[in-house]
Amino acid sequence: MTRKTGRILLLSTLTCMAGMVSGCRSSRSTESHEEYISGSPRERVEALGNYYAAHPVGSVSVPVSVEITAPARAKISGNLYMASSRYIYFSARFLGMEVGSIMITPDSIYGKIKPGKMYLAEPVSALTEMLPVTLNQIQELMMGRVVLPGYQSIDKNAAASCSYSIEQDYWTITPARLPRDFDMKYVMSTDANTMRGLIAEVKGKATASMVMADYAVTSLGDLPASVSIDAANGDKAYGLKIEYNYSRLRTDVVPDKSWSIPRGYTRVSPAQVIKVLSNL
Secondary structure, three states: OOHHHHHHHHHHHHHHHOOOOOOOOOOOOOOOOOOOOOOOHHHHHHHHHHHHHHOOOOEEEEEEEEEEEEOOOEEEEEEEEEEOOOEEEEEEEEOOEEEEEEEEOOOEEEEEEOOOOEEEEEEOHHHHOOOOOOHHHHHHHHOOOOOOOOOOOOOHHHHHHOEEEEOOOEEEEEOOOOOOOEEEEEEEEOOOOOEEEEEEEEOOOEEEEEEEEEEEEEOOEEEEEEEEEEEEEOOEEEEEEEEEOHHHOEOOOOOOOOOOOOOOOEEOOHHHHHHHHHOO
């Protein structure tokens, strides 16, 4: 792998993974939340909240395949680890060797790119200032679950605050507590009460859409096995597709992950990451 190829893989993954929504599938057959497919949209959201409370996200470890579709085309494999309210960690690998990693903690975002010896260290506010959610809510969102900014969990009050629309084969949820000039909408399946996708926009600046597919029944409920992400910022486009190796999914033991500044590496800013990607 050349240095430029490594940078394309890791920088693109780093940029897209910050807004990643993903899911995992277990080999175990267990309870589905398809029972909550009746009632008004508000009642269905309340039922989802009850289900999430009864089935909290704990530890997750799963191999993933990441295909970058824009601004450059590349594919890389890796492992995704999550420990509830503690961290999200993605280890990128090429030919069996780690070539980089991304870690999100309650207060920081880190990225390490071995080709080129670069690292990123930013406050988690770089991710959450646009969308006010906690690390735990980011983890819930990454498991294909609905989260409502401004609410720690989904209860009757949270469900009542949302706006809803009903179409022929889908329905939508628009959270109420959103920052100014920010729009966000969930698109839900009518017949399964699962999330088809998420549409977000910073008015006049950027847009993003995420599409979930290939749902499967897991110990955490019905979760998407494939996620496609498309984003645009001005005339720059970014794309990502994530798939999972379910035969090696674990929800019991996850390695204890930590972060330290890599010796001999140069710190880069998010703006520098975007600039490198823009010049590919």
